[in-house]
């Protein structure tokens with residue numbers, strides 16, 4: 255295949271990811287996670303995440319180059335997540351990327367993690383068909399740190415924010431609710447497992463910002479704190495007699511219902527019949543199924559990345575780097591830093 259050969263480094267949260275792409279083709283996507291260590295604390299501890307990145311960075315880098323079958327001198331560019339994320343964690347990736355770029359004399363791109371999530375779906379494996387995304391498209395970005403509805407006209411530089419969460423991110427809601435139910439971190443997969451034999455209609459949990467009075471100002475915004483409180487009250491009332499499967503399934507249904515409803519409303523109102531999903535929460539089975547069902551009914555073309563490209567990974571960062579090279583964008587200046595609150 256053709257296109258620039260780019261290595262991408264991701265270290266914004268608790269996954270150390272290094273990916274190598276040629277154009278849109280993924281040659282390697284290696285991930286080391288400190289999630290087991292974080293699970294003992296019920297969430298991500300920034301200091302532990304940063305130390306874990308430092309330990310995992312070199313082996314992950316070496317493994318990615320080995321899997322891709324390339325050396326650093328072969329690369330056309332290096333890309334790294336510059337933000338948003340945990341500052342200490344980001345610094346490990348940016349430090350490694352700068353050292354690599356200096357040593358191998360390669361252009362370096364500091365990129366936005368969130369744009370990486372949105373562009374992940376265009377990547378494809380060896381021998382697979384290219385999957386170009388048709389623009390404009392509505393994009394729903396749902397991760398541990400973000401819940402945003404976007405209108406994407408140009409993947410690199412023309413993204414309009416339609417709405418976002420006013421409090422917790424969707425992934426955060428999964429993580430906090432899991433903790434309430436005594437389930438392990440990260441909450442998304444735990445709740446998915448617990449919900450398997452639960453009844454999604456057992457409890458009618460609130461759908462944040464969907465009331466008529468929110469139609470005007472918060473049409474495309476999200477709120478999950480009321481849902482979290484409702485689950486907490488339910489758990490208190492149930493005392494020892496808690497049907498965890500039903501609570502997990504009903505909670506998940508409430509989150510998925512709001513996400514899909516608002517995303518499809520955005521497609522209708524913008525007149526853009528395309529929807530792209532990105533971010534860790536898109537690994538959720540129920541979200542994938544409900545989105546597929548309702549998008550088909552609404553005549554909306556739906557794009558969902560494969561599982562391993564949904565959660566944090568280096569290939570999406572490499573892929574975004576390759577797009578920047580292709581677009582002729584100048585590399586980042588030598589002194590660029592991390593920005594934990596990059597929009």
Ligand code: KG4
Pocket residue numbers: 267396397398399400424425426428429440441442443446533534535536537538539564565566
């Ligand atoms: O994109 P990501 O890997 O990291 C961030 O950029 O935040 O997303 C992590 C989030 C966590 O909150 C995790 O609970 C959630 O994605 N997640 C899921 C699932 N797998 C991961 N949420 C719901 N269902 C899942 N199966």
Ligand code: ZN
Pocket residue numbers: 367371397398533534565566
């Ligand atoms: Zn992410």
